[in-house]
Amino acid sequence: MKCAAVMMQYDYGEKSRGFSYEYYNIFMPLMDVAGEYNIMLFDFYDEYKRSGKSVMNKKLLEFASYTDNLEEVFENREQIEISRFYERLPKASSIATQEFVDKNVYHRNPNKEEV
Numbered sequence: 001m002k003c004a005a006v007m008m009q010y011d012y013g014e015k016s017r018g019f020s021y022e023y024y025n026i027f028m029p030l031m032d033v034a035g036e037y038n039i040m041l042f043d044f045y046d047e048y049k050r051s052g053k054s055v056m057n058k059k060l061l062e063f064a065s066y067t068d069n070l071e072e073v074f075e076n077r078e079q080i081e082i083s084r085f086y087e088r089l090p091k092a093s094s095i096a097t098q099e100f101v102d103k104n105v106y107h108r109n110p111n112k113e114e115v
Helices: 021-034 044-051 053-061 070-088 092-101
Strands: 003-006 039-042
Touching: 003 021, 021 039, 044 053
Parallel strands: 003 039
Antiparallel strands: none
16 A cells, blocks of 8 residues: 655755654654655645645645545454454563562572572
8 A cells, every 4th residue: 555645845845944844753764664665755835836726735636545445444343353352461561570479480690609
């Protein structure tokens, strides 16, 4: 699935000011995680300056998807069920702490000589 990030590339649209906060802190990490072919930048401010509001809105609406993929909806329900199952389980750290308190596990320092 491809995503469009709608934000300004440069701070207040001026290249001399450097990258915008959103570009630097959201878009660039997304590029690292999702890959450069799965995410696209839509610089709305630059587009607005070049072609005007109505053209910018038309181009932005080209990215919109008005139909849900039935397969994705099913996968989302399945993922929700799996998440709920694991959220009900006790935390691993709580289990380990309780086992330590109940003396089911112990800690030893291999550097110290045992008496």
